Amino acid sequence: MFIMPSELEGAARSRLLAALPAVLPPLCLCAAAGLATIGLAGCSTTFTPRDRAKIESLSPIPAPLPRPTNAFADNPQAAALGKELFFDAGLSADGKRSCATCHDPQKHFTDGKRFADGIGSGPGGTRNVPSIESVPWQTWFFWDGRADSAWAQAAGPIRNPIEMANTAAGVRERVISAHLAAWTPVFGEVPEDPDATLAMVGKAIEAFERTISPGPARFDQYVADIRSAGSSSVLTPQEAHGLEIFIDDGCTNCHSGPLFTDGSFHNIGVPQVAHGGLDPGRALGAIQVKQDPFNCVGVFADPGPTGPADCPELRFLDTSFPDWPLAFKTPSLRNVTKTAPYMHDGSFATLDAVLMFYSELPGIPLVGHRELTLQPLRLSGGDRADLIAFLGTLEGT
Numbered sequence: 001m002f003i004m005p006s007e008l009e010g011a012a013r014s015r016l017l018a019a020l021p022a023v024l025p026p027l028c029l030c031a032a033a034g035l036a037t038i039g040l041a042g043c044s045t046t047f048t049p050r051d052r053a054k055i056e057s058l059s060p061i062p063a064p065l066p067r068p069t070n071a072f073a074d075n076p077q078a079a080a081l082g083k084e085l086f087f088d089a090g091l092s093a094d095g096k097r098s099c100a101t102c103h104d105p106q107k108h109f110t111d112g113k114r115f116a117d118g119i120g121s122g123p124g125g126t127r128n129v130p131s132i133e134s135v136p137w138q139t140w141f142f143w144d145g146r147a148d149s150a151w152a153q154a155a156g157p158i159r160n161p162i163e164m165a166n167t168a169a170g171v172r173e174r175v176i177s178a179h180l181a182a183w184t185p186v187f188g189e190v191p192e193d194p195d196a197t198l199a200m201v202g203k204a205i206e207a208f209e210r211t212i213s214p215g216p217a218r219f220d221q222y223v224a225d226i227r228s229a230g231s232s233s234v235l236t237p238q239e240a241h242g243l244e245i246f247i248d249d250g251c252t253n254c255h256s257g258p259l260f261t262d263g264s265f266h267n268i269g270v271p272q273v274a275h276g277g278l279d280p281g282r283a284l285g286a287i288q289v290k291q292d293p294f295n296c297v298g299v300f301a302d303p304g305p306t307g308p309a310d311c312p313e314l315r316f317l318d319t320s321f322p323d324w325p326l327a328f329k330t331p332s333l334r335n336v337t338k339t340a341p342y343m344h345d346g347s348f349a350t351l352d353a354v355l356m357f358y359s360e361l362p363g364i365p366l367v368g369h370r371e372l373t374l375q376p377l378r379l380s381g382g383d384r385a386d387l388i389a390f391l392g393t394l395e396g397t
């Protein structure tokens with residue numbers, strides 16, 4: 001029996017549509033399906049108006065979010081100072097590790113390793129180094145969101161015994177001995193209080209991080225064409241089919257918006273490995289961010305132009321939310337083809353391994369439950385290749 005493509009939903013429809021052009025003239029197929037057609041290429045890609053709205057929601061990358069608690073966020077001199085600090089190994093206790101050691105600009109601000117090399121001999125913790133290219137658009141920082149601003153985040157690795165292992169006092173000394181020329185025009189005198197100095201260091205580093213972006217990608221050109229002309233030939237049929245799977249198979253439930261992340265935390269049930277014990281994820285991060293002296297309601301947060309920031313995300317954060325155990329932040333997918341290995345613990349070496357995981361959803365989480373919306377997608381090898389081709393269109397140019 002022949003089923004009209006329009007009677008099918010989601011991935012099944014996309015697979016049928018992908019198979020049909022071989023047997024039917026493309027234009028007949030589009031007419032029969034009764035679907036709005038965008039992205040020509042032999043009419044191999046057809047999107048409903050709902051799909052088209054989803055696609056348009058993924059581009060372009062907007063302006064960086066305002067940061068009311070950092071008065072220096074958009075100060076160019078602070079960004080220049082922040083750049084100096086970001087590349088200064090003198091901020092670490094042994095003088096060997098700067099932020100850029102782990103967040104290497106040549107590797108989209110990651111290190112390409114499963115776990116970072118930290119101070120000492122072992123791996124630098126149990127988490128994979130995330131890119132920092134989406135910092136200007138995030139609300140929570142670290143895989144577990146234990147910092148609520150990029151300037152508060154920066155205070156973490158400098159004092160982390162397995163990362164840079166310094167103290168606030170050590171950072172203050174380093175600022176005085178190595179960075180006064182760039183510091184003084186921005187902040188004036190170095191405060192006596194080492195924590196106040198550390199907060200300023202974080203604010204300068206955030207100003208630098210705000211000058212970084214994943215860069216406009218081929219996908220952005222595709223969406224721009226669709227907006228202006230209704231169609232585009234920028235994506236190959238394979239890439240366009242990958243995009244169709246991406247939006248029809250629920251990836252955008254979490255990898256949403258122009259940065260391909262909802263900024264929230266989900267337990268997707270990545271198999272837990274015995275490396276330093278069970279990682280509680282957001283369940284612990286939510287408690288830590290409430291207690292962080294550098295958070296949005298703390299004394300180091302600058303008042304915004306209209307007075308102290310409201311900090312609703314922090315004030316209304318429910319630390320006992322039942323879905324937090326083993327939940328990790330949805331990572332951005334821009335430049336994802338360049339930032340292997342993947343997941344909070346770097347447990348997947350390739351994108352194909354990630355897609356095999358979404359395909360099978362093996363195992364069950366040791367604590368809590370896997371996000372209920374996730375179902376095994378049973379992607380064929382061809383579908384996975386098409387999805388990876390689509391993810392390649394998110395590489396910044």
Ligand code: HEC
Pocket residue numbers: 086097098099100101102103116117118119124125127128129130131132135138140141142143144150153154157158162163164205
């Ligand atoms: C030893 C390696 C190492 C060094 C040095 C290091 N980082 Fe990181 N960075 C990491 C790891 C690992 C994570 C993830 C940790 C986690 O989630 O618990 C991370 C997370 C981050 C994040 C959060 C990104 C996000 O999307 O949540 C930012 C921003 C960041 N680092 C900036 C910095 C800055 C600024 C410095 C220097 C002051 C620095 N890092 C030094 C390894 C490092």
Ligand code: HEC
Pocket residue numbers: 246249250251252253254255265266267268270328329330331332333336339341342343344345351354358371373374377387
């Ligand atoms: C329920 C929310 C959700 C859905 C749906 C979802 N993801 Fe994810 N994705 C996440 C979270 C959370 C992580 C990080 C999990 C971790 O580290 O434990 C992640 C990680 C990834 C990564 C690894 C990125 C990196 O830098 O480590 C890729 C690639 C990815 N997802 C692609 C997809 C694709 C493709 C789909 C659709 C087939 C999809 N995701 C559906 C939430 C989701």
